[in-house]
Structures are given as structure tokens and as C-alpha cells.
Amino acid sequence: VSDSGASGLAQGVLEGDRRALARAITLVESTRPDHRRDAGALLDTLLSHTGNAMRIGVSGAPGAGKSTFIEAFGLHLVETKERRVAVLAVDPSSARGGGSILGDKTRMAALARDDRAFIRPSPSGGTLGGVARGTSDAMLVCEAAGFDTVIVETVGVGQSETAVDEMVDTFVLLVAPGAGDAIQGIKRGVTETADVVAVTKADGELHGSAQQAASEYADALRFLRRKYAAWAPMVLVTSALTGDGIDDVWDAVVRHHEVLASEGVLAARRREHAVHSFWARVREQLLSRLQDDVDAREQLGALEREVAAGQVSPTTAALQVTELA
Amino acid sequence: VSDSGASGLAQGVLEGDRRALARAITLVESTRPDHRRDAGALLDTLLSHTGNAMRIGVSGAPGAGKSTFIEAFGLHLVETKERRVAVLAVDPSSARGGGSILGDKTRMAALARDDRAFIRPSPSGGTLGGVARGTSDAMLVCEAAGFDTVIVETVGVGQSETAVDEMVDTFVLLVAPGAGDAIQGIKRGVTETADVVAVTKADGELHGSAQQAASEYADALRFLRRKYAAWAPMVLVTSALTGDGIDDVWDAVVRHHEVLASEGVLAARRREHAVHSFWARVREQLLSRLQDDVDAREQLGALEREVAAGQVSPTTAALQVTELA
Numbered sequence: 074v075s076d077s078g079a080s081g082l083a084q085g086v087l088e089g090d091r092r093a094l095a096r097a098i099t100l101v102e103s104t105r106p107d108h109r110r111d112a113g114a115l116l117d118t119l120l121s122h123t124g125n126a127m128r129i130g131v132s133g134a135p136g137a138g139k140s141t142f143i144e145a146f147g148l149h150l151v152e153t154k155e156r157r158v159a160v161l162a163v164d165p166s167s168a169r170g171g172g173s174i175l176g177d178k179t180r181m182a183a184l185a186r187d188d189r190a191f192i193r194p195s196p197s198g199g200t201l202g203g204v205a206r207g208t209s210d211a212m213l214v215c216e217a218a219g220f221d222t223v224i225v226e227t228v229g230v231g232q233s234e235t236a237v238d239e240m241v242d243t244f245v246l247l248v249a250p251g252a253g254d255a256i257q258g259i260k261r262g263v264t265e266t267a268d269v270v271a272v273t274k275a276d277g278e279l280h281g282s283a284q285q286a287a288s289e290y291a292d293a294l295r296f297l298r299r300k301y302a303a304w305a306p307m308v309l310v311t312s313a314l315t316g317d318g319i320d321d322v323w324d325a326v327v328r329h330h331e332v333l334a335s336e337g338v339l340a341a342r343r344r345e346h347a348v349h350s351f352w353a354r355v356r357e358q359l360l361s362r363l364q365d366d367v368d369a370r371e372q373l374g375a376l377e378r379e380v381a382a383g384q385v386s387p388t389t390a391a392l393q394v395t396e397l398a
Numbered sequence: 399v400s401d402s403g404a405s406g407l408a409q410g411v412l413e414g415d416r417r418a419l420a421r422a423i424t425l426v427e428s429t430r431p432d433h434r435r436d437a438g439a440l441l442d443t444l445l446s447h448t449g450n451a452m453r454i455g456v457s458g459a460p461g462a463g464k465s466t467f468i469e470a471f472g473l474h475l476v477e478t479k480e481r482r483v484a485v486l487a488v489d490p491s492s493a494r495g496g497g498s499i500l501g502d503k504t505r506m507a508a509l510a511r512d513d514r515a516f517i518r519p520s521p522s523g524g525t526l527g528g529v530a531r532g533t534s535d536a537m538l539v540c541e542a543a544g545f546d547t548v549i550v551e552t553v554g555v556g557q558s559e560t561a562v563d564e565m566v567d568t569f570v571l572l573v574a575p576g577a578g579d580a581i582q583g584i585k586r587g588v589t590e591t592a593d594v595v596a597v598t599k600a601d602g603e604l605h606g607s608a609q610q611a612a613s614e615y616a617d618a619l620r621f622l623r624r625k626y627a628a629w630a631p632m633v634l635v636t637s638a639l640t641g642d643g644i645d646d647v648w649d650a651v652v653r654h655h656e657v658l659a660s661e662g663v664l665a666a667r668r669r670e671h672a673v674h675s676f677w678a679r680v681r682e683q684l685l686s687r688l689q690d691d692v693d694a695r696e697q698l699g700a701l702e703r704e705v706a707a708g709q710v711s712p713t714t715a716a717l718q719v720t721e722l723a
Contacts, residue, residue, distance in 0.1 A: 101713070102596040103559055103631075109713075109717060111711060113711075113713055113714040113718075115713040116714050117711065117714045119712065120708070120710065120711050120714075138414060140588075141495040144650075192494075206713075209712075210713055211712070213711065240437065249472070256693075257613035262620075262621045262622045262623045262624070263621060263622060263623065264427060264590055264623045265589055265590070271449075283587070289621055290621055292617070292618070292621075293618040293620070293621035293622065295587075295618070295620075296587045296588060296614055296615055296617075296620075297587045297589070297622065298587045298589050298590060299587070299617065301430050305451075322444060334680075342709075344706050345714050347705050347706065347708070347711075348702060348705055348706050348712075350703065350705075350712035350713075351702060351705045351712040351715050351716055352633070352685075352702075354712055354713060354715075354716035355685060355698070355716045355719045355720075356681035356682070356684065356685050356719075357681070358719070358720045359586065359681065359684035359688065360677075360681050360684060362720065363684065373680070376676070377673060377676060380673055380676045381669050381673050383445075383449070383672070384445075385442065385445065385447050386438075386442065386535070386538065386680060387424070387432075387530075387672050387673075387675035387676040387679055388437060388438055388441050388535055388670075388675075389438040389441050389442045389445075390676050391441075391676055391679035391680045391683055392434060392435060392438040392683075393438075393695050394680045394683070395680075395683045395684075395687065
């Protein structure tokens with residue numbers, strides 16, 4: 074886009090135009106050098122209109138019921154809380170270049186149709202770091218477009234959870250109750266990342282085991298290292314089918330946000346994330362400039378293979394790269 | 399050191415000369431460009447003599463009894479298992495440039511006097527990333543000097559634990575029992591990083607509460623997300639005073655090592671760590687070359703402050719840096 078195109082795009086985003094919003098997110102997710110420059114100019118224009126949303130991460134292992142929960146949660150917020158909800162995704166499987174489990178446009182159909190909500194399929198391709206960077210910028214774009222609630226969704230895998238946790242204020246972990254023995258059914262338990270744990274599917278046959286799982290998780294969390302001195306993670310029982318507990322999750326998120334804000338932790342977290350992102354982007358750009366050179370890129374690849382094979386130490390290999398630059 | 403100095407140093411390390419070992423570690427920890435080059439040459443020479451040690455991380459909150467445990471554990475290994483034990487430290491408080499709680503040379507006096515052991519005070523200054531890089535290289539130097547057990551110690555804080563976890567094979571988390579109510583006394587619980595949890599101080603008045611804490615941690619761990627499908631974290635009760643449980647920790651470490659090796663996880667972990675280190679070092683070096691320029695360094699500092707103040711987005715600021723380079 075030209076300069077006038079970029080400022081037109083910013084104008085469209087600020088007016089809440091959905092096509093402009095979608096185009097702006099595509100722009101900030103792009104890795105093309107000319108797109109990066111336009112994205113920088115766009116974000117510069119939008120910056121003063123960002124920072125006012127509740128930033129919520131939602132994670133859970135496959136089968137925890139993420140899409141179902143987010144749709145019920147999002148609809149509840151737009152229908153009864155007058156919130157405007159954007160849903161973004163960080164999906165490491167799409168980062169690996171394969172098909173994206175989160176990109177399915179048929180997911181969350183009712184929420185997607187609601188004009189108080191905006192659902193963005195996950196970006197495809199790129200590294201996890203690159204995908205997370207794009208999502209972090211897409212969050213700013215959504216805030217500038219007037220969304221006061223941004224949900225960043227990820228699958229329950231270590232590194233992508235950490236990346237999402239760093240960019241949001243509150244992290245909600247979804248866990249499904251086990252059919253029969255709760256513990257046997259729970260392949261992936263809680264982590265210290267969770268601010269709120271929501272046991273899903275607490276309806277019908279699973280109602281009892283969901284209650285049981287919640288009580289066991291609450292017990293276990295007392296022995297888990299605390300993320301904040303001022304906040305003990307809460308465990309709630311929810312059903313997207315009956316709507317039970319959905320409002321409790323929102324209340325917990327709001328309370329968590331208030332506690333963090335009153336302790337000054339919220340502003341500090343956001344500031345640290347911004348500074349950390351800045352340095353990560355600087356390092357990434359310096360490397361990508363080096364990789365623009367075909368010879369350098371080939372030698373980097375060769376050195377990586379030698380390091381992986383144990384033929385050279387990481388330190389020795391890295392020093393050889395500096396000689397290339 | 400000159401070229402002949404570097405090869406003389408490598409020779410000294412391989413012969414197990416302790417002064418050469420200490421000097422070699424100082425060299426690999428240094429950030430001076432000429433030292434980095436010498437360090438690269440040294441590590442290149444030593445590389446084929448590395449990789450044969452058990453790499454063990456030990457962490458715990460202040461008051462968990464880390465020094466006392468490591469001394470008892472190390473003495474047990476040299477006296478009854480014919481192991482040669484090196485102890486290194488990653489200390490984020492020293493990385494911040496303040497006094498180092500781990501650098502105290504009076505710690506572990508009996509182990510320090512034993513010539514089958516080698517204790518290295520933590521490096522002072524530098525970023526956590528830099529300190530971790532130096533420790534990772536120091537580990538290779540210790541292996542080349544014939545130490546078959548390397549213990550990397552860190553205080554129980556999120557980022558330094560992750561850095562240590564990445565460079566070791568087995569992560570031992572130390573937790574102290576609470577006096578009276580175990581839970582009240584436990585300010586910092588377990589994390590998913592732990593492969594082995596050792597409750598310390600299980601002697602005298604605390605014997606009962608240590609047993610109780612161990613049983614509660616074991617319960618809680620069943621609900622914590624698993625680090626490996628093939629390994630459920632073990633909880634053990636130990637006393638450095640009576641020696642109870644110290645051998646059990648070693649047995650657990652050995653078993654964990656065997657399980658990881660038989661599943662092919664051990665080699666994959668080490669390979670991934672090496673590749674990850676390589677790219678981290680390349681990015682760090684490219685940035686540090688840019689910072690060699692006084693003007694660029696000043697502008698980076700100014701941009702960081704603007705990002706922290708919310709005056710510019712990380713993406714926009716990072717793009718301005720690329721124009722400097």
C-alpha cells in the first residue's frame with residue numbers, strides 16, 4: 074500500500090470497518106520487507122487507540138472444548154455484557170506450515186456471524202516466534218478497531234502457551250473432565266501459567282466427574298508454584314451447552330484484571346512485554362537481513378546441521394557466522 | 399591468550415589441571431570479542447571430549463537448602479559412586495550485577511576441598527541469557543576435564559529455571575517442608591519443570607512435616623501437566639544431616655536418565671538445545687556488533703525507553719533500528 078493507502082487503512086480500522094480490519098491484520102502478519110515498513114507506519118498511527126482491551130488467553134489440549142467454550146463465552150459477552158470481542162489464534166501446527174486446526178472457518182459459526190465479534194483464522198506458515206509477533210500486533214489492530222475484549226486462543230503446548238501468556242493479561246486454561254476416573258482421563262493437567270482453570274463439559278453424564286475434577290485441581294493448585302503473590306488461581310466448572318459457569322469465568326477474569334491493576338502488575342507486565350518484543354524483533358530483523366544474502370543463508374543452514382550433528386559447538390559455529398556478516 | 403596459549407589451555411583442561419580448568423571457564427564466560435574467538439577455538443578442540451556427563455539441574459527457593467543438599471549429594475557421589483562432580487551456577491541476581499548469593503566461596507566447604515569435585519562460583523554481571531550461555535559452555539569444559547557429573551544450580555525463579563532445564567538432562571527441584579502446616583510454609587510449590595522433587599530437611603522436628611509435604615506433593619503432581627509421556631515426576635524425602643534419601647535422589651536421577659536415553663529423548667533434547675543455542679548466539683552476536691557503534695547503542699537505548707513509555711509500538715521501533723544497521 075502507498076502512504077495514502079496506509080493512512081486510509083488506519084482510518085478504516087479506527088472507524089471499525091471490517092474489511093479494513095482484516096486487511097490491516099494481514100499486513101501486520103506479513104514478513105515481506107515492504108509490508109513490514111507499512112505495518113510499522115500503520116501501528117504508529119493506531120498506537121494511541123490501543124491498550125484499552127481486556128486481553129485474555131485461552132488454552133487447552135485438543136478435546137478440551139476450546140472452540141465450543143470460546144463461542145459460548147464470546148456470545149455471552151456480546152449479548153449480556155455489551156462487550157465487543159475479537160478472537161485471534163496462535164497455532165504452532167500452522168506455524169510448522171501444515172494445515173491449521175484453528176483456521177477452520179466453520180468453527181464458532183454463531184459468534185462469527187455476530188457483528189459485535191470478529192474471528193480471525195490463525196496465520197499459516199512462519200516460526201512460532203513470527204506467528205506470535207503477528208498475533209501481538211493483530212491484537213493492537215483489534216483494539217484500535219474498538220474491540221474491548223481480545224481473546225487469544227492457543228493449543229495446549231508449552232512454548233505457544235508461554236508466548237500467549239506473555240501477550241495477554243489473564244490466562245484461562247480449559248480442562249475436560251475424564252469419563253469415569255477423572256485422573257485417568259486427564260492427559261494434560263494444569264500448569265503454573267493458568268490464572269483461571271475452567272473444567273468444561275460439566276453437563277449430562279460428565280456433570281459429576283467435572284465437579285470431581287474441579288475439586289481435585291483446586292487441591293493440586295495449592296501445591297503449584299504461584300505466578301503472582303496476589304492471585305491464587307481459581308477453578309470453575311462450566312458447560313457451554315447449558316451456559317452454567319460461563320458468567321463465573323468472566324467474573325473471575327474481571328477480578329483477576331482488577332487485582333493485577335490495583336497491584337500495578339498489569340501495567341508492568343504490558344511494559345515488559347513491549348520491551349521484550351522490541352528486542353526480540355530487533356534480533357530477528359538483524360538475522361533476517363543476514364539471511365537475505367543467499368550465500369550467508371546457505372552457510373547458516375550448513376552450520377546448523379553441523380551443530381545438530383555435534384560436529385561443532387554452538388559457540389564456535391556462531392562465531393563463524395559473525396565473520397559472514 | 400595466543401594460539402599456542404589456547405592449545406596449551408586445552409591440553410591442561412584435558413589433563414584435568416584445575417588451574418587450566420578455572421582459566422578455561424573464565425575464558426568461555428567472557429564477553430570480550432577477542433576472548434570469544436579464543437573460546438570458540440578452545441571449545442572446538444574440546445568438543446570430542448564432551449557429552450559423557452550426567453547433566454543435572456538443581457533448583458529451589460531461598461531457604462530450600464540448596465547448598466546443604468548439593469554438598470551432601472556431591473560428597474555421596476564422589477565417596478560412594480566414584481563420580482567426579484562439577485558444580486556450576488546460574489544466578490539471576492548476579493546477572494543483574496548485584497552481589498551473588500551463590501558466589502560465596504565459604505559454601506560447600508567440604509565438597510570444595512575434595513579433589514574429585516570442582517565448584518565454580520557463579521559468574522557476575524551480564525544478562526541472564528549471557529550467564530546461561532557461559533554456564534552451558536562451562537559445562538562442556540568440565541566434561542572435557544573428566545567430570546562425569548555436572549550439577550547446574552539455580553535459584554527458583556521462572557526464567558533461570560527454564561534456562562537451566564534446557565541445558566541439563568534431569569531437573570531436581572528442592573522444596574522445604576513447612577514448620578507446622580506444610581502448605582502454609584510452602585511459599586513456592588512445584589512446577590512442571592521438575593523431574594525429581596526432593597523434600598529437604600526431613601530430620602528432627604521437621605521429619606513428620608517433610609513426610610506429609612511429600613505425600614501432598616505426590617498427590618498434586620498427578621494433576622500437573624507432564625513434561626514427558628514416559629516419566630512421572632518422583633517425590634523423595636531427604637535429609638542432608640542424616641544422609642537419608644540422598645542415595646534415592648541419585649537412583650531417581652539415574653533412572654530418569656535411562657528412561658530418557660531408551661526413548662531417544664535424551665539425544666533429541668541435547669541436539670535441540672545445541673541448535674537453539676546456536677541461533678540464540680547468532681542473534682546475540684549480530685545485536686552486539688550493532689551495539690559496538692556508540693551512536694547505534696544510544697539510539698537503541700532511546701527506542702527502548704520510548705517502547706517502555708508506550709510512545710511507539712515494538713514493531714515500529716524495531717524497524718527504525720534496522721535502518722541504523
